[in-house]
Amino acid sequence: MKEEKIALGDTEWLLTKSQVKERQFTSDKPIVGKLIVRFREAWNSVATKWYVRPLLQQQNSFNQLVVSQLHEHDQWFILQDRAQTELASDLAQMSTHLGQISRRLQQLDEQLARLETQQSDSS
Amino acid sequence: MTPVNQSFPSVTIIVLNWNAGGFLPDCLTALLDLNYPNFQVVVVDNNSSDDSVEMVRRSFPHVELIGSPTNRGFAAGNNLALRQTDTDFVVLVNPDVIVDADWLHHLISPMQADETIGITGSKLFYPGRTLIQHAGGYITSPQALPGHYGLREADSGQHDVPRDVDYVIGASLAVRREVIEQIGLMDEDFFLYYEECDYCLRARRAGFRVVYVPEATAVHIESVTVTRNNIAYFQTYHTSRWRYLFKHWPIAIILAETIPVEAAWLDTLPPVHRQGASHAYVATLKNLRPIWRARQAADLAFPTPDEQTQLDRALRDLRQKAWQSPYLAADTNNALSLENIQVVAERPFTSQLPLVGKAVAWLRTMWGNVATRHYVRALIQQQNEFNQLVTSYFNQHQVKLMQQDANGIEMIQTLANLSTQIAQVNEQLQAVEARLARLTQRQ
Numbered sequence: 001m002k003e004e005k006i007a008l009g010d011t012e013w014l015l016t017k018s019q020v021k022e023r024q025f026t027s028d029k030p031i032v033g034k035l036i037v038r039f040r041e042a043w044n045s046v047a048t049k050w051y052v053r054p055l056l057q058q059q060n061s062f063n064q065l066v067v068s069q070l071h072e073h074d075q076w077f078i079l080q081d082r083a084q085t086e087l088a089s090d091l092a093q094m095s096t097h098l099g100q101i102s103r104r105l106q107q108l109d110e111q112l113a114r115l116e117t118q119q120s121d122s123s
Numbered sequence: 124m125t126p127v128n129q130s131f132p133s134v135t136i137i138v139l140n141w142n143a144g145g146f147l148p149d150c151l152t153a154l155l156d157l158n159y160p161n162f163q164v165v166v167v168d169n170n171s172s173d174d175s176v177e178m179v180r181r182s183f184p185h186v187e188l189i190g191s192p193t194n195r196g197f198a199a200g201n202n203l204a205l206r207q208t209d210t211d212f213v214v215l216v217n218p219d220v221i222v223d224a225d226w227l228h229h230l231i232s233p234m235q236a237d238e239t240i241g242i243t244g245s246k247l248f249y250p251g252r253t254l255i256q257h258a259g260g261y262i263t264s265p266q267a268l269p270g271h272y273g274l275r276e277a278d279s280g281q282h283d284v285p286r287d288v289d290y291v292i293g294a295s296l297a298v299r300r301e302v303i304e305q306i307g308l309m310d311e312d313f314f315l316y317y318e319e320c321d322y323c324l325r326a327r328r329a330g331f332r333v334v335y336v337p338e339a340t341a342v343h344i345e346s347v348t349v350t351r352n353n354i355a356y357f358q359t360y361h362t363s364r365w366r367y368l369f370k371h372w373p374i375a376i377i378l379a380e381t382i383p384v385e386a387a388w389l390d391t392l393p394p395v396h397r398q399g400a401s402h403a404y405v406a407t408l409k410n411l412r413p414i415w416r417a418r419q420a421a422d423l424a425f426p427t428p429d430e431q432t433q434l435d436r437a438l439r440d441l442r443q444k445a446w447q448s449p450y451l452a453a454d455t456n457n458a459l460s461l462e463n464i465q466v467v468a469e470r471p472f473t474s475q476l477p478l479v480g481k482a483v484a485w486l487r488t489m490w491g492n493v494a495t496r497h498y499v500r501a502l503i504q505q506q507n508e509f510n511q512l513v514t515s516y517f518n519q520h521q522v523k524l525m526q527q528d529a530n531g532i533e534m535i536q537t538l539a540n541l542s543t544q545i546a547q548v549n550e551q552l553q554a555v556e557a558r559l560a561r562l563t564q565r566q
Contacts, residue, residue: 005515006512006515006516008516008519008520008523011516014509014512014513014516017505017508017509017512018509020502020505020506020509021505022498022501022502023498023501023502025494025497025498039493039494040493040494040497040498041494043493043494044494044495044498048494048495048498048499049498052498052499052502056502059506063506063509066513067513070513070516070517070520073520077520077523077527080527081527084527084530084531084534087534088530088534091534091537091538091541094541095537095541098541098544098545098548101548102544102548102551105548105551105552105555108555109551109555112555112558112559112562115562116558116562119562119565119566123565
């Protein structure tokens with residue numbers, strides 16, 4: 001089986017592939033090819049087709065649900081990505097503000113040290 | 124409540140309730156029928172959504188009721204009542220426990236006779252009373268997994284001797300006043316599980332004995348208020364276990380023994396349990412600073428910066444390990460990985476019939492060859508293509524999940540670093556304020 005690639009987010013294509021369909025019989029045989037095809041169709045119509053069709057419908061419903069779930073997960077990933085981006089940006093801002101507060105505190109500390117020295121000198 | 128006399132010291136029985144209305148009537152009826160003259164019963168309701176509060180008011184009007192506006196967990200709920208008691212002894216009881224008539228007398232009398240005993244616990248049975256559920260508890264090393272003596276053993280008197288134990292479960296736990304006065308209340312940062320292990324360990328460190336009393340019998344229906352075997356349960360359970368470990372155990376042992384054993388143990392767990400454990404590691408990572416403070420409050424050494432780094436790394440590795448392998452389809456050792464089962468393949472007909480078996484299989488093959496095989500094969504091919512695409516898509520989801528997970532861990536770490544920096548800035552600020560106040564005073 002040739003391996004097909006699918007990009008994340010392309011659930012539309014996945015949905016089209018989720019529906020398994022009956023195919024027409026074909027034959028490459030010259031002259032008798034058409035006869036073989038008609039014979040197989042008739043043979044298949046006796047019971048097999050009617051037996052397989054309900055199974056196929058159930059499998060298709062399941063496939064469709066799988067795609068729908070994967071699509072929901074995609075939406076969840078998008079939301080998570082957004083939330084994480086916002087959170088990362090908030091954290092970066094917090095870090096910057098904290099750095100500014102820390103530097104300001106350092107300045108105040110130095111000013112205070114000078115005042116303490118002045119006060120002890122004057123007393 | 125003051126003691127009537129020395130033979131029957133005063134006791135408060137605290138029943139912590141959360142949506143256990145179906146069990147509470149039997150529990151309270153049994154308590155009110157106790158052969159003991161000097162006790163009171165207090166029900167603490169942890170914001171139940173069932174009708175248990177109404178039921179207590181209606182059917183047990185003499186029982187004191189304390190309501191909590193939120194469900195604050197086992198320790199905080201019990202503490203609400205513990206703060207208000209002044210009796211000689213306090214007993215914690217779960218609402219799904221049905222005590223025997225002499226249960227209280229047997230719990231209290233060993234502590235009356237021996238002042239070194241600070242906490243006593245019961246022999247608890249499963250419903251039906253044939254199997255033991257708890258005959259005292261022990262904590263295993265190096266993971267601090269708890270165990271119960273007698274668990275699921277038929278009771279034939281093999282646990283009928285009182286003994287000192289690591290802990291007794293909070294479903295039926297009696298404590299003397301002096302213990303509460305010396306070690307304080309229960310640690311409210313344990314939401315559920317391990318509170319009693321923590322409390323018993325603290326009592327033992329304070330010099331009190333924790334004793335299992337086989338005569339103090341009761342039936343414990345167990346876990347009516349919590350659903351086990353889901354991710355939330357395992358998360359809460361292991362978060363508490365790691366809090367207990369980090370709060371009480373030597374860091375060197377955690378690093379050298381607990382972490383490697385935990386890593387190997389994860390391989391043996393089913394996915395739901397692993398995922399719960401994985402969440403618990405993250406919860407622990409987020410709460411490391413408060414846990415270290417609790418450790419310091421317990422007079423144990425604060426981990427060195429190097430140890431903190433190692434523990435942080437180890438928890439992340441455990442988290443990665445717990446989360447990863449059962450779900451990664453790329454895990455080729457996993458027989459159930461999607462790649463291994465994505466192709467629906469035809470199988471040759473077989474028959475078990477003697478002699479004619481081969482002929483039957485041949486006939487079926489021939490019959491199938493006429494049309495069915497050609498008809499079904501086309502369908503299988505399409506289904507296989509779809510399966511392969513879904514597998515590929517699912518694997519990309521796994522990669523995406525891992526990326527988001529890694530981002531999450533990184534942000535948790537950034538947040539932890541920021542918290543540390545904020546704490547440092549706060550300390551500097553306090554120092555500056557103090558100096559400023561001194562300066563102003565002098566002027």
